[in-house]
Amino acid sequence: MEKPTPETAALPVEPLWYKDAIIYQLHVRSFYDSNADGVGDFRGLVQKLDYIQELGATALWLLPFYPSPLRDDGYDIADYTNVNPAYGTLDDFKTFLTEAHRRKLRVITELVLNHTSDQHSWFREARRSQNDPRRHWYVWSDTDEEYRDARIIFTDTEMSNWAWDPVSKQYYWHRFFSHQPDLNYDNSEVREAVWEVMKFWLEMGVDGFRLDAVPYLVEREGTNCENLPETHAVLQFLRQRLDEHYPDRMFLAEANQWPSDVLAYFSNGDECHMAFHFPLMPRIFMAVKLEDRKPIVEIQEHTPAIPDACQWAIFLRNHDELTLEMVTDEERDYMYDAYTTDPAMRLNVGIRRRLAPLLDGDRKRIELMNGLLMSLPGTPIIYYGDEIGMGDNIFLGDRNGVRTPMQWTGGWTAGFSRSDPERLYSPPVSNELYNPKIVNVDSQSRSEHSLLAWTKRLIRTRKLSRVFSRGKMEFLSPANHRVLAYVRTLGNETVLVVNNLASCAQAVELDLRRFKGAIPTEMSGGSVFPRIGELPYLLTVGSYQFYWFRLRRL
Ligand code: BGC
Numbered sequence: 001m002e003k004p005t006p007e008t009a010a011l012p013v014e015p016l017w018y019k020d021a022i023i024y025q026l027h028v029r030s031f032y033d034s035n036a037d038g039v040g041d042f043r044g045l046v047q048k049l050d051y052i053q054e055l056g057a058t059a060l061w062l063l064p065f066y067p068s069p070l071r072d073d074g075y076d077i078a079d080y081t082n083v084n085p086a087y088g089t090l091d092d093f094k095t096f097l098t099e100a101h102r103r104k105l106r107v108i109t110e111l112v113l114n115h116t117s118d119q120h121s122w123f124r125e126a127r128r129s130q131n132d133p134r135r136h137w138y139v140w141s142d143t144d145e146e147y148r149d150a151r152i153i154f155t156d157t158e159m160s161n162w163a164w165d166p167v168s169k170q171y172y173w174h175r176f177f178s179h180q181p182d183l184n185y186d187n188s189e190v191r192e193a194v195w196e197v198m199k200f201w202l203e204m205g206v207d208g209f210r211l212d213a214v215p216y217l218v219e220r221e222g223t224n225c226e227n228l229p230e231t232h233a234v235l236q237f238l239r240q241r242l243d244e245h246y247p248d249r250m251f252l253a254e255a256n257q258w259p260s261d262v263l264a265y266f267s268n269g270d271e272c273h274m275a276f277h278f279p280l281m282p283r284i285f286m287a288v289k290l291e292d293r294k295p296i297v298e299i300q301e302h303t304p305a306i307p308d309a310c311q312w313a314i315f316l317r318n319h320d321e322l323t324l325e326m327v328t329d330e331e332r333d334y335m336y337d338a339y340t341t342d343p344a345m346r347l348n349v350g351i352r353r354r355l356a357p358l359l360d361g362d363r364k365r366i367e368l369m370n371g372l373l374m375s376l377p378g379t380p381i382i383y384y385g386d387e388i389g390m391g392d393n394i395f396l397g398d399r400n401g402v403r404t405p406m407q408w409t410g411g412w413t414a415g416f417s418r419s420d421p422e423r424l425y426s427p428p429v430s431n432e433l434y435n436p437k438i439v440n441v442d443s444q445s446r447s448e449h450s451l452l453a454w455t456k457r458l459i460r461t462r463k464l465s466r467v468f469s470r471g472k473m474e475f476l477s478p479a480n481h482r483v484l485a486y487v488r489t490l491g492n493e494t495v496l497v498v499n500n501l502a503s504c505a506q507a508v509e510l511d512l513r514r515f516k517g518a519i520p521t522e523m524s525g526g527s528v529f530p531r532i533g534e535l536p537y538l539l540t541v542g543s544y545q546f547y548w549f550r551l552r553r554l
Contacts, residue, residue: 011101011207015248017059018208018274018379019311020469021106022459024057025318026384027073028065028087029425031406033417038424040405040416042088042096048406049096049103051441055387055452056459059106061210061252063319065093069119069179073319073403075110075212076117076180080197097205106207108252113194114213115180122193123181127168137193139173139184139219150175150216150225156348175216175225185217185234195241202242208250211235211272214265215255227261235271243270250274252313256325259303269307277303277312277378279326282335284316284372285358286327288365288544289338291502293484295331297475300376311469312378316369317386320399321350322358344394354402356389361433363389363451364544368499370455371546374462375488375497377473387455388444391434396426404429410437461523461548467495476510483508483541494551496520500541509536520549 011017032044042065052060064074065087074084083093100107116123125134144162152158154176162171163178172181183190198209218230235251242249253265253272258279265272280303283295306312322339324332332349339358340346351358359365366389373380385406393401405428409415414428414436421427428436444450462468471490478485482502488495494515500506512518512532520529529549541547 013248017106018250021059021379022057023059023061023379023381024052025061025381027063027403030403036418038417038419039086042092046096046099049099053103056456059108061108064110069117071179072177075112077112078117078119081200108208108210109201109206110212111209112212114216115182118179118181127165130168136187137184137190138181140170142170144171147219147225154348191234191237195238202246202249208252210252210254212254214253215257227264232264239271256323258326263304266306266310269309274311274313277314280314282324282327287501291482293481293501296484313381314376314378315381316373317355317383319403321347321352323350325349352394352399352401354390354392355386357391368544368546370458374458375468387452388439388441389451390439391429393429400426407436407440409440409442465493466490467493478508478510480506480508482506485510496549496551498539498541499546500544503543505540505542507540509538512537515551518551518553520551523548523550
């Protein structure tokens with residue numbers, strides 16, 4: 001392995017940085033192409049770091065950028081300690097890291113622990129023969145009958161979690177695509193090897209890892225092979241090593257599970273620092289469609305408290321389908337009815353669409369959803385392009401329709417590349433509503449009223465107070481169910497959030513007696529509202545409108 005150089009100096013030690021972060025998720029391949037070959041690269045990304053900083057993000061999460069046959073867009077890693085030549089070199093990565101840190105942007109990379117590509121040298125060696133010393137780095141069996149209680153995740157492609165290896169004449173275990181064999185975490189050599197990979201990037205200065213697909217690390221007969229105690233033990237082993245050597249770095253667990261099961265990934269604060277809140281996301285969409293706060297309130301009430309140093313990661317959309325695994329069958333039917341007008345919009349157990357098209361391009365609903373993202377408990381993650389309302393292309397296959405080139409300008413290549421448009425790794429979105437002429441950074445940068453400008457202001461407002469990132473939340477229960485109101489508190493600071501989930505104006509009476517005497521100040525513009533008294537506090541909220549009020553006692 002190449003020795004990392006020290007010039008990618010880390011940012012000052014700040015152990016809880018992830019709690020106050022605003023994370024911007026992007027794919028190097030899709031962001032900006034510096035050498036006109038039609039594929040985004042690290043040098044291109046460096047040129048766009050100012051944009052991300054100006055947006056107000058404080059951390060980047062990069063999709064996998066390692067050498068890979070790209071049969072799962074890089075989640076099939078063929079070499080953990082290098083950069084895919086299409087995206088640049090290790091030196092380019094180091095320059096990127098230095099430049100990101102210079103702008104006080106932390107960098108979170110992907111660590112796909114559960115499986116490798118079948119092209120990884122580990123697997124190529126393992127399948128050479130049943131006696132190969134590498135054999136037990138993966139999970140093998142003479143039959144495809146074991147672990148039958150484990151569900152299939154990629155239901156549209158895979159029939160079984162076992163695949164036959166004609167070379168060594170046994171079945172190997174895979175939870176995702178059959179070209180992604182699962183590593184065998186019962187083998188201590190594997191655990192050590194994964195720690196070596198982590199060390200490689202940590203030494204270079206990477207600030208955190210998104211731990212892909214963590215519930216599935218270990219298999220046991222008679223279980224569904226998810227969230228097993230042995231899996232938690234692996235994560236705790238890695239965390240212990242991390243804390244010993246790199247105390248301010250972060251683990252973000254991708255565990256698409258119910259909150260009560262995700263809780264175990266925080267353990268006593270000695271496993272993962274963060275975990276995605278998967279079940280919240282579809283319920284935000286549900287609440288807005290139903291014009292009723294119930295789905296959000298219910299899931300939050302079923303979300304247990306987490307250790308002090310831990311934090312939820314919350315999001316509206318990401319690079320995958322909008323997953324409907326963590327909803328009931330009835331709720332799933334509702335979501336499909338409400339949000340897929342064409343069967344091509346469905347994929348596996350979810351919906352492959354971006355935020356703006358899901359909301360019919362309705363600026364008011366886009367703002368409301370972002371308002372929720374920025375005010376509910378957790379660290380918000382913005383998926384690249386959603387800040388300008390980018391569209392999708394459901395006809396591109398798999399999840400590629402939400403991974404199209406970032407739209408910088410109205411040109412043929414969306415300003416993503418100087419190559420001919422035909423050469424791009426993916427065509428830009430070209431439909432009438434979302435093509436680059438209609439939706440691009442350049443034009444939105446010229447207007448104070450664009451979605452981009454609005455999003456910047458929203459982020460700036462969120463950063464006015466740590467109450468959003470660290471405060472407690474308590475729901476109010478006004479009679480009007482179309483209004484979702486909550487109070488965020490941290491120390492002496494209180495913020496009241498009022499969201500109208502309905503398409504028409506609503507009046508709401510809030511019981512704010514315990515804040516009697518306080519004066520609400522609307523945070524985006526500083527307007528002062530009437531002092532809170534004994535009587536119910538009456539507000540009118542326009543269609544899909546929301547308010548954030550600071551409550552000050554004068
Ligand atoms: C990632 C997916 C990927 C899968 C297999 C995940 O959950 O988010 O994009 O296909 O893991 O690695």
